Amino acid sequence: MGLQYYLIRGFFTLLAAVIVTIAFALRTLKSALAKSGLVMLAQGPNEETMLGVIIQRYGGSEVLEYRNDVLNPSLDELANTDQVLVKIEATSVNPIDWKIRSGELKWLLPNTFPKILGRDLSGTVVAVGSKTHLLKVGDQVFGMPEKLKGTYCEYVRCCERSLTRKPHNLDHLNAATLPLAALTAYHGLVSVGKIKPGMKVLILGGSGGVGSFGVQIAKAYNSTVFTTCGTHNIQFVKNLGADQVIDYSKQKAAKELKNQELDLIFDTVGSKEDRDQCYELVKRGGKVITTLPINAKDNPHSLFTLIKGFADLALKNLYYYPTKRVPYIPILAPDYAHKQLDRIRELVEAGDVRTRIDTVFDLTDIQKAHEHSESSHVKGKIAINISPSSSTQGVVYADTIKCAIPGGIID
Numbered sequence: 001m002g003l004q005y006y007l008i009r010g011f012f013t014l015l016a017a018v019i020v021t022i023a024f025a026l027r028t029l030k031s032a033l034a035k036s037g038l039v040m041l042a043q044g045p046n047e048e049t050m051l052g053v054i055i056q057r058y059g060g061s062e063v064l065e066y067r068n069d070v071l072n073p074s075l076d077e078l079a080n081t082d083q084v085l086v087k088i089e090a091t092s093v094n095p096i097d098w099k100i101r102s103g104e105l106k107w108l109l110p111n112t113f114p115k116i117l118g119r120d121l122s123g124t125v126v127a128v129g130s131k132t133h134l135l136k137v138g139d140q141v142f143g144m145p146e147k148l149k150g151t152y153c154e155y156v157r158c159c160e161r162s163l164t165r166k167p168h169n170l171d172h173l174n175a176a177t178l179p180l181a182a183l184t185a186y187h188g189l190v191s192v193g194k195i196k197p198g199m200k201v202l203i204l205g206g207s208g209g210v211g212s213f214g215v216q217i218a219k220a221y222n223s224t225v226f227t228t229c230g231t232h233n234i235q236f237v238k239n240l241g242a243d244q245v246i247d248y249s250k251q252k253a254a255k256e257l258k259n260q261e262l263d264l265i266f267d268t269v270g271s272k273e274d275r276d277q278c279y280e281l282v283k284r285g286g287k288v289i290t291t292l293p294i295n296a297k298d299n300p301h302s303l304f305t306l307i308k309g310f311a312d313l314a315l316k317n318l319y320y321y322p323t324k325r326v327p328y329i330p331i332l333a334p335d336y337a338h339k340q341l342d343r344i345r346e347l348v349e350a351g352d353v354r355t356r357i358d359t360v361f362d363l364t365d366i367q368k369a370h371e372h373s374e375s376s377h378v379k380g381k382i383a384i385n386i387s388p389s390s391s392t393q394g395v396v397y398a399d400t401i402k403c404a405i406p407g408g409i410i411d
């Protein structure tokens with residue numbers, strides 16, 4: 001039996017493993033998400049309501065409804081739990097929000113409406129369950145409620161391990177831009193990538209939400225950072241600390257970095273073409289980590305494109321792992337991530353990681369915020385002001401206001 005036999009056997013074993021993994025992941029996610037983001041609307045005048053944005057069907061940004069009759073999370077269900085009730089001051093928009101809204105992930109999510117979208121929050125703890133020990137009433141917190149519990153609203157009830165104290169040098173709007181994007185970057189580079197001083201790291205897409213935190217986290221770990229972005233973002237990513245910037249509209253990272261032996265590639269774009277071309281740059285024992293195993297060009301995402309993405313992943317691992325020991329690893333931002341959030345707070349308070357707000361929208365303008373995020377050309381993050389009374393003074397915008405607040409990035 002020759003090498004060919006072992007390769008074919010290896011391929012089919014891997015393919016079977018991928019199919020089992022996808023089936024298992026779908027089942028787990030489906031049951032985890034079955035109760036997620038679900039809300040009730042008030043049926044009578046005596047019920048306690050809050051402001052919030054709901055969707056009652058899949059579709060374009062027009063399905064986002066700003067309402068004043070969303071039922072408050074029940075306090076009764078807080079007793080004897082490790083959950084807290086948070087008054088949300090600010091949230092932000094992430095691509096997952098409009099990917100769920102459009103229905104392109106509906107094969108993964110049950111069709112239960114109404115639903116509140118939104119992953120991030122910064123706010124104040126207003127009630128705690130008797131089994132809590134990390135947080136208390138009055139704490140200013142930021143984080144990502146578990147199981148896709150929505151944050152485009154005034155109150156959310158979630159596990160205290162999904163949150164942590166807000167960085168003291170950030171206001172709520174800036175703090176709300178951190179959770180999902182910074183957690184994804186931290187998880188990819190530190191928890192999975194095991195980044196170390198002196199490593200050479202390529203971040204594909206350094207100017208977006210995940211990428212801009214990725215560049216800063218990689219620099220905080222004293223690595224050499226190469227990154228790609230469009231012409232208009234070159235100065236921005238240099239200000240974040242990138243050592244070499246490749247303009248994706250004019251250059252190819254694979255060509256510009258061909259003499260570099262990379263330890264890590266952190267892909268935040270999902271361009272199969274760019275990722276494939278850069279694979280050869282990774283040295284033996286390195287890693288290729290992606291936030292989007294589906295090819296971004298296969299739009300909208302579907303079960304078929306996911307399977308195609310995972311098949312590509314299996315083939316890459318089959319091809320590169322035996323010779324170069326370079327695994328290709330897709331990641332998901334972790335739930336209950338208070339320890340990673342603590343570390344992110346430390347990095348922010350030390351001035352190693354700064355937030356960068358592209359635009360602030362009021363919750364009433366959530367449709368415009370989604371449309372802006374769907375352009376896929378956001379520089380840093382979009383922040384959403386939940387309380388109409390919250391001030392946006394001191395917030396750092398993309399190319400307009402130039403004012404100094406501790407923690408904010410100005411370019």
Ligand SMILES: NC(=O)c1ccc[n+]([C@@H]2O[C@H](COP(=O)([O-])OP(=O)(O)OC[C@H]3O[C@@H](n4cnc5c(N)ncnc54)[C@H](OP(=O)(O)O)[C@@H]3O)[C@@H](O)[C@H]2O)c1
Nearest residue numbers: 095184205207208209210230248291331332333376377378
């Ligand atoms: N797996 C997870 O748990 C997880 C978590 C978070 C995000 N994600 C996924 O990761 C992706 C990125 O998320 P995000 O929040 O960072 O999105 P984002 O903020 O919307 O990213 C936009 C940025 O991407 C840049 N960009 C677009 N095409 C590019 C290219 N070909 N090369 C380099 N840069 C490019 C844009 O720069 P220009 O304006 O210069 O084009 C823009 O600054 C999304 O698909 C998201 O769904 C996954």
